[in-house]
Amino acid sequence: MPEYLDALETRDPEIREREQLARLPLQIAHAKARAPAYSRLLADIDPEAITSRSALAAIPVTRKADLASLQKVAPPFGGYAAVHWGAAARVFASPGPIFEPEGRQVDYWRFARSLFAAGFRAGDLVHNCFSYHFTPAGSMFEGGAISLGCTVFPGGVGQTEQQLQAMMLLEPSGYIGTPSFLKIIVDRADAMGASLRHLRKALVSGEALPALLAQEFQDRGIDVYQAYGTADIGSIAYETEARAGFVVDEGILLEILRPGTPDPVEPGEIGEVVVTTLHNEAYPLIRFGTGDLSVMLPGGSPCGRTNVRIKGWMGRADQTTKVRGMFVHPAQVTAIVGRHPQIRRARLIVDSEGGLDRMLLHVEVADSDHIDVAAVAATIREVTKLRGEVVIRALGELPADGKAIDDIRQYDRR
Numbered sequence: 001m002p003e004y005l006d007a008l009e010t011r012d013p014e015i016r017e018r019e020q021l022a023r024l025p026l027q028i029a030h031a032k033a034r035a036p037a038y039s040r041l042l043a044d045i046d047p048e049a050i051t052s053r054s055a056l057a058a059i060p061v062t063r064k065a066d067l068a069s070l071q072k073v074a075p076p077f078g079g080y081a082a083v084h085w086g087a088a089a090r091v092f093a094s095p096g097p098i099f100e101p102e103g104r105q106v107d108y109w110r111f112a113r114s115l116f117a118a119g120f121r122a123g124d125l126v127h128n129c130f131s132y133h134f135t136p137a138g139s140m141f142e143g144g145a146i147s148l149g150c151t152v153f154p155g156g157v158g159q160t161e162q163q164l165q166a167m168m169l170l171e172p173s174g175y176i177g178t179p180s181f182l183k184i185i186v187d188r189a190d191a192m193g194a195s196l197r198h199l200r201k202a203l204v205s206g207e208a209l210p211a212l213l214a215q216e217f218q219d220r221g222i223d224v225y226q227a228y229g230t231a232d233i234g235s236i237a238y239e240t241e242a243r244a245g246f247v248v249d250e251g252i253l254l255e256i257l258r259p260g261t262p263d264p265v266e267p268g269e270i271g272e273v274v275v276t277t278l279h280n281e282a283y284p285l286i287r288f289g290t291g292d293l294s295v296m297l298p299g300g301s302p303c304g305r306t307n308v309r310i311k312g313w314m315g316r317a318d319q320t321t322k323v324r325g326m327f328v329h330p331a332q333v334t335a336i337v338g339r340h341p342q343i344r345r346a347r348l349i350v351d352s353e354g355g356l357d358r359m360l361l362h363v364e365v366a367d368s369d370h371i372d373v374a375a376v377a378a379t380i381r382e383v384t385k386l387r388g389e390v391v392i393r394a395l396g397e398l399p400a401d402g403k404a405i406d407d408i409r410q411y412d413r414r
Contacts, residue, residue, distance in 0.1 A: 122149025
């Protein structure tokens with residue numbers, strides 16, 4: 001029989017909608033009173049009048065793509081946070097840079113629900129391979145796991161042999177992290193003749209999980225589920241045992257809008273994921289445009305959870321893409337080129353080799369003998385925080401189509 005974290009997951013959809021909309025005026029009033037940006041944005045809005053989705057649609061969309069510039073004008077959070085130092089437990093920096101506060105609520109980022117759906121239970125030892133440095137992912141999932149009664153080993157990223165050694169000694173039953181790093185770990189275990197037979201489940205996020213890689217993990221006896229969230233919102237949606245799309249988290253209202261507009265798409269149409277938080281005291285984001293693309297799925301989940309479902313992450317509304325759990329922006333490609341005057345034009349190609357994400361910066365140069373490839377590779381690492389290879393191209397070889405990033409990975413975007 002299916003198990004659920006709580007009764008919220010199986011509420012009658014009409015009851016859920018009514019209870020969430022009843023919460024909405026409280027969140028809007030809180031944002032208006034405590035966050036300076038919303039004080040201005042909602043100046044003419046009566047929170048008590050926002051009791052329907054149509055009323056919510058009258059509020060302007062705040063888009064993630066604008067946060068970096070907004071935060072420079074009004075540091076550190078652009079005026080969208082309702083807390084400052086002391087009231088916030090932690091502050092993180094995502095690429096951009098974009099700063100995010102973490103409040104002091106238990107399971108602040110709401111990942112306990114996705115972990116429970118993935119089979120994590122009290123008493124599990126969980127090896128957490130999301131970053132604990134700068135970005136919030138490690139803290140996000142740790143908070144959810146601890147609230148379930150799990151014990152967490154904070155592995156972080158990199159140091160594969162040390163991670164594997166800790167796994168062999170501690171024998172965790174669960175893994176949290178990107179799917180690509182899990183593959184690196186299990187492949188290294190095979191090369192060393194080490195056994196990970198105790199590792200039975202995983203919750204992965206930060207990048208797509210190709211169907212072939214998911215099957216490879218399954219063949220190894222690791223039951224892998226996916227979660228979808230952002231550094232600003234936390235959990236947005238998660239996979240369940242039904243493997244039929246992603247069930248939307250109970251703590252948010254989700255809209256699918258036509259990219260760049262405040263207008264909803266037609267049923268079954270792909271659009272931008274826009275989220276309104278319902279219980280976030282620290283960062284009460286209202287109609288927050290994530291820039292991610294997805295589509296609403298019809299009907300309820302076969303697992304018995306009754307909230308709406310989306311297909312999952314289906315790309316970006318702009319050229320921004322996600323590589324090994326980190327966003328890479330067109331502006332970063334421009335910044336790399338700006339540091340190397342020999343480069344006339346560049347395009348970042350993102351592909352997948354053996355199930356692992358790879359970045360190749362194709363650069364047009366007039367004279368290949370006068371370009372320091374190692375220096376360009378070092379700049380890629382410095383600007384994006386990711387490793388990338390450099391491919392030299394002759395002048396005129398790259399398409400003149402305005403693309404700075406071309407993501408050519410082929411995967412099942414379920």
